[in-house]
Amino acid sequence: MYFCHRSVRCWMAITSLIVVAIAGCNAANSSTGGAKHVKLSGAGASFPFPLYDRWFSDYRQLHPDISINYQGIGSGGGITQLTNRTVDFAASDAAMTDEEISKVKGGVQLLPMTAGSIVLGYNVPDAPAGLRLPRDAYVGMFLGKVTKWNDPLIAKANPGVTLPDLAVTAVRRADSSGTTFVFTQHLAAISDDWKQGPGVGKSVDWPVGIGAKKNDGIAATIKQTPGAIGYLEYGFVKQAQIPVASLENKDGEFITPTTAAGRAALASAALPENLIVWLPDPPGKDSYPIVTYTWLLCYKQYDDPAVAKALKDVIRYALTDGQKISAEMGYIPLPEAVAKQVAAAVGNIKP
Amino acid sequence: MSTHQALRDPFEGIDLPRLEKSIYSPRAAFSSALSVLTGAMTLVAMLPLASVLAMLIWRGGRRLSLALFTETPPSAFSAGGGFGNAILGTLVMVGIAALISVPFGILAAMFLAEFGPNSKTASAVRFCAKVLTGFPSILAGVFAYALVVLMTGSFSAPAGGVALSLLMLPTVMLTAEEAIRMVPAKMREAAIGMGCTPTQLAWRVILPTAVPGILTGVMLAVARAAGETAPLIFTALFSNDWLYSHGRLNLMEPTASLAVLIYNFSGMPFDNQIELAWSASLVLVLIVLVLNIGGQIFSKRSIKL
Amino acid sequence: MSRHDVVAADRETISKPPTRFDQFVDRTFRGSTVAFAWLTILLVVLIVLQIAEKALPAVRHYGFSLITSTTWDSNRGQYGILPEIWGTLYSSILGLMIGTAFGVAIAIFLSQDFLPPKVELVCKNIIELLAAIPSVVYGLWGIFVVIPLLRPPANWLHEHLGQIPLFGTALSGPGMLPAALVLGIMILPTISAISRDALVSVPHKLKEAALGLGATRWETILGVVVPTASTGIFGSMVLGFGRALGETMALAMLVGNSNELSVSLFSPGNTLAALLANHFPEAGGAEVQVLMYAALVLLVITLLVNCLGAAILTKASARFSGITK
Numbered sequence: 005m006y007f008c009h010r011s012v013r014c015w016m017a018i019t020s021l022i023v024v025a026i027a028g029c030n031a032a033n034s035s036t037g038g039a040k041h042v043k044l045s046g047a048g049a050s051f052p053f054p055l056y057d058r059w060f061s062d063y064r065q066l067h068p069d070i071s072i073n074y075q076g077i078g079s080g081g082g083i084t085q086l087t088n089r090t091v092d093f094a095a096s097d098a099a100m101t102d103e104e105i106s107k108v109k110g111g112v113q114l115l116p117m118t119a120g121s122i123v124l125g126y127n128v129p130d131a132p133a134g135l136r137l138p139r140d141a142y143v144g145m146f147l148g149k150v151t152k153w154n155d156p157l158i159a160k161a162n163p164g165v166t167l168p169d170l171a172v173t174a175v176r177r178a179d180s181s182g183t184t185f186v187f188t189q190h191l192a193a194i195s196d197d198w199k200q201g202p203g204v205g206k207s208v209d210w211p212v213g214i215g216a217k218k219n220d221g222i223a224a225t226i227k228q229t230p231g232a233i234g235y236l237e238y239g240f241v242k243q244a245q246i247p248v249a250s251l252e253n254k255d256g257e258f259i260t261p262t263t264a265a266g267r268a269a270l271a272s273a274a275l276p277e278n279l280i281v282w283l284p285d286p287p288g289k290d291s292y293p294i295v296t297y298t299w300l301l302c303y304k305q306y307d308d309p310a311v312a313k314a315l316k317d318v319i320r321y322a323l324t325d326g327q328k329i330s331a332e333m334g335y336i337p338l339p340e341a342v343a344k345q346v347a348a349a350v351g352n353i354k355p
Numbered sequence: 356m357s358t359h360q361a362l363r364d365p366f367e368g369i370d371l372p373r374l375e376k377s378i379y380s381p382r383a384a385f386s387s388a389l390s391v392l393t394g395a396m397t398l399v400a401m402l403p404l405a406s407v408l409a410m411l412i413w414r415g416g417r418r419l420s421l422a423l424f425t426e427t428p429p430s431a432f433s434a435g436g437g438f439g440n441a442i443l444g445t446l447v448m449v450g451i452a453a454l455i456s457v458p459f460g461i462l463a464a465m466f467l468a469e470f471g472p473n474s475k476t477a478s479a480v481r482f483c484a485k486v487l488t489g490f491p492s493i494l495a496g497v498f499a500y501a502l503v504v505l506m507t508g509s510f511s512a513p514a515g516g517v518a519l520s521l522l523m524l525p526t527v528m529l530t531a532e533e534a535i536r537m538v539p540a541k542m543r544e545a546a547i548g549m550g551c552t553p554t555q556l557a558w559r560v561i562l563p564t565a566v567p568g569i570l571t572g573v574m575l576a577v578a579r580a581a582g583e584t585a586p587l588i589f590t591a592l593f594s595n596d597w598l599y600s601h602g603r604l605n606l607m608e609p610t611a612s613l614a615v616l617i618y619n620f621s622g623m624p625f626d627n628q629i630e631l632a633w634s635a636s637l638v639l640v641l642i643v644l645v646l647n648i649g650g651q652i653f654s655k656r657s658i659k660l
Numbered sequence: 661m662s663r664h665d666v667v668a669a670d671r672e673t674i675s676k677p678p679t680r681f682d683q684f685v686d687r688t689f690r691g692s693t694v695a696f697a698w699l700t701i702l703l704v705v706l707i708v709l710q711i712a713e714k715a716l717p718a719v720r721h722y723g724f725s726l727i728t729s730t731t732w733d734s735n736r737g738q739y740g741i742l743p744e745i746w747g748t749l750y751s752s753i754l755g756l757m758i759g760t761a762f763g764v765a766i767a768i769f770l771s772q773d774f775l776p777p778k779v780e781l782v783c784k785n786i787i788e789l790l791a792a793i794p795s796v797v798y799g800l801w802g803i804f805v806v807i808p809l810l811r812p813p814a815n816w817l818h819e820h821l822g823q824i825p826l827f828g829t830a831l832s833g834p835g836m837l838p839a840a841l842v843l844g845i846m847i848l849p850t851i852s853a854i855s856r857d858a859l860v861s862v863p864h865k866l867k868e869a870a871l872g873l874g875a876t877r878w879e880t881i882l883g884v885v886v887p888t889a890s891t892g893i894f895g896s897m898v899l900g901f902g903r904a905l906g907e908t909m910a911l912a913m914l915v916g917n918s919n920e921l922s923v924s925l926f927s928p929g930n931t932l933a934a935l936l937a938n939h940f941p942e943a944g945g946a947e948v949q950v951l952m953y954a955a956l957v958l959l960v961i962t963l964l965v966n967c968l969g970a971a972i973l974t975k976a977s978a979r980f981s982g983i984t985k
Contacts, residue, residue, distance in 0.1 A: 054431040061430035075593040082944035178917030180942035209733040215917030220622040235536035386878040393769040466693035480697045483704035487901025489962030493932040537861040551685035552678045582794030636797045643792030
């Protein structure tokens with residue numbers, strides 16, 4: 005009597021038959037007859053992930069033989085994979101530095117595809133939505149200087165609203181992210197204390213606050229913690245139904261984050277030749293103060309013409325039809341002029 | 356003496372009540388109390404499971420349907436969709452991981468328990484296996500990335516399988532070693548007495564007897580591997596397509612998996628996706644349960660006693 | 661040794677001397693087990709070398725200061741992992757305590773004939789189902805269920821018994837206690853399943869001998885069964901503790917990622933594995949080296965803890981050495 009009992013030997017035979025059959029199919033179909041199926045894979049920032057995912061799947065409906073996969077592993081991860089040539093394209097919220105670009109053989113073409121705003125959600129019982137927060141107030145909350153919701157700074161900007169004597173709990177990202185980079189960039193632009201203190205970065209040494217992982221973690225923590233205030237992407241406050249603060253912009257106006265306010269902010273800066281621009285504190289009466297572009301990173305040279313063609317095609321689709329659905333998903337559609345500029349730059353991708 | 360007197364009451368003279376256990380005696384009370392305590396602890400331990408399952412069913416149960424197994428993940432703001440490709444991807448990658456780690460683990464455990472239990476090599480191997488138990492899952496992904504992804508130039512299912520096998524290996528090995536050790540000495544001695552070589556002893560006596568214990572280890576390892584996200588993000592990425600398309604099995608491409616799907620979708624601000632994430636968690640738990648029960652039935656059949 | 665014609669042996673029986681082929685198979689098989697054993701050592705050495713290679717620049721630059729400082733500021737190049745080391749040890753030990761207490765209790769309850777065999781089997785599978793839940797789901801469950809549940813009693817304890825350092829801070833969300841609790845639940849099935857196997861394999865005659873001498877049920881269990889199964893139970897604790905040290909996803913969501921060094925059960929903290937999970941995807945060149953240094957420290961901690969455990973085991977098993985199978 006063997007360990008390899010009858011039933012075991014049966015299963016082994018069946019499994020090997022299946023493996024042989026699959027291998028046979030594989031070999032038989034290695035010369036593809038019919039339409040060539042093009043597969044692209046990309047990785048990078050998680051901020052635009054839902055939008056890119058939607059674009060690629062809509063594009064797939066129109067062109068069934070082109071499938072594009074995108075996974076949000078983080079802006080830094082995307083740049084690493086691009087440098088290692090394990091993906092066909094990448095995406096990043098923080099545009100690549102010259103040093104990073106120089107590490108990629110053949111050069112990189114950066115293309116801003118969309119933009120988004122970072123909002124401050126809060127949880128203060130009995131406070132109205134759209135609470136006005138002056139600059140000193142919200143920087144102070146993250147610096148640990150403003151510790152109560154009924155602080156005079158906040159009360160002065162909101163006459164007629166009784167604010168409770170509730171401690172402020174700042175909620176920030178536990179993991180490194182491009183969102184933190186953009187938010188801290190803005191804080192450093194409006195406050196010297198912040199610039200000298202925690203500074204700008206994908207993760208900083210936060211003076212106060214509790215950490216939550218990813219945007220949904222921040223949304224969940226805000227919802228559960230009375231007195232919490234945290235920064236997150238606009239789509240998440242909509243879904244979690246958290247009230248959003250109106251922030252004081254450079255011109256002193258209190259602006260709620262709407263698509264129009266975001267577009268006004270983007271219009272305040274022109275895109276240079278290399279399509280990289282930062283907007284840490286956009287001027288303009290109607291501008292929402294915290295906005296950022298997000299970039300698609302492509303090689304300037306592709307070995308496979310079919311891949312290059314498919315990529316350029318889908319980018320052009322995203323810049324035209326794709327922009328129509330950006331707003332409903334919580335992103336800011338590109339201004340017309342910018343979209344045209346980016347579409348022209350797509351021609352830099354060869355072949 | 357008459358026959359009557361020969362049949363005497365055997366319990367005559369013995370005070371019967373003292374032979375019964377009195378629950379007021381301290382030792383008996385201690386024993387009963389501990390029984391109740393452990394019973395209560397078992398029930399309490401099932402509460403988190405009930406709570407997690409309740410949460411999964413409440414949030415994702417209504418999406419359970421055949422569509423989940425046949426459709427691919429939806430994009431934002433589209434309704435419906437499923438995760439059939441993720442189920443297949445998880446099964447394939449856990450299968451590859453098991454194919455690597457189970458033979459590896461059992462053979463190494465054979466050496467540790469049978470063929471060289473007290474050698475220096477055995478101490479070193481045990482030590483290494485214990486160090487591997489504390490290996491963070493994200494590092495397994497990084498290691499497999501350097502080993503497989505950078506070598507082959509793309510994310511792939513085998514890379515994910517290799518990363519998962521690193522996580523499964525210490526559990527399988529250490530559990531198998533314990534299980535092999537627990538085989539009674541008399542069975543070993545009987546076989547040797549009949550002229551078995553050590554290999555025949557291993558295959559025909561030890562392994563069949565140790566199968567339940569080894570299976571526990573394998574099932575624990577498989578359950579863990581099926582639910583790990585971090586290693587798969589670095590090695591298999593994700594995909595919205597099936598593993599096979601146009602009749603070909605594409606293993607060397609980014610592969611979907613349930614764990615990464617849950618990680619992605621639970622963090623998206625769209626209700627459809629969040630619901631799918633919860634139903635995916637439920638499906639994953641059910642798959643591991645089915646594998647567990649299947650393994651137990653299979654192991655009972657393959658041992659003829 | 662050749663086959664004897666005298667013994668008309670059936671090919672299927674094993675009561676004959678080993679043939680040449682049998683000996684060849686035997687040597688090959690034994691050789692392969694040795695090969696795989698060496699492969700394990702090679703694998704671990706390779707992993708450690710890879711990590712050490714990436715960590716070397718950071719080790720040279722920071723030396724021991726990394727292990728003793730507490731700030732993590734990647735922009736200014738100041739790194740410190742002392743809070744993470746503390747958090748790893750604190751959360752893992754707490755988790756191990758919870759997991760062992762419940763795991764061994766369950767293992768005893770499900771192996772010592774307290775329940776009918778069919779019910780035992782069902783309960784065993786139910787407990788093992790805890791291992792099937794993905795770690796992401798444990799993290800989400802922790803956020804949505806455990807933290808809100810723990811908040812009222814934790815804040816009550818903090819208000820009334822706040823002088824005790826253990827309850828020194830309020831529970832404002834993620835923290836050490838929710839993390840340790842979920843960690844304990846995650847390693848419970850491992851400890852329970854493997855301990856149960858160890859307890860089941862204790863020969864019946866030992867139990868019956870003790871019972872026959874007049875021991876109560878629990879005196880038998882605690883005095884005879886558990887000590888005999890102690891190597892298996894201890895092995896399960898090693899696996900559970902290793903899992904606790906390396907648990908990434910669930911802790912990254914529940915421990916709060918805060919560089920605080922506190923004894924309080926309710927304060928947020930950080931662990932080495934969570935640090936890796938949170939910072940690795942976005943880390944640039946210099947930060948990756950520091951993270952690899954942290955990974956090396958984690959491996960060293962696993963090593964030290966296992967050595968300590970082995971030492972405790974040898975001392976403890978000296979007391980039980982009289983009991984054999």
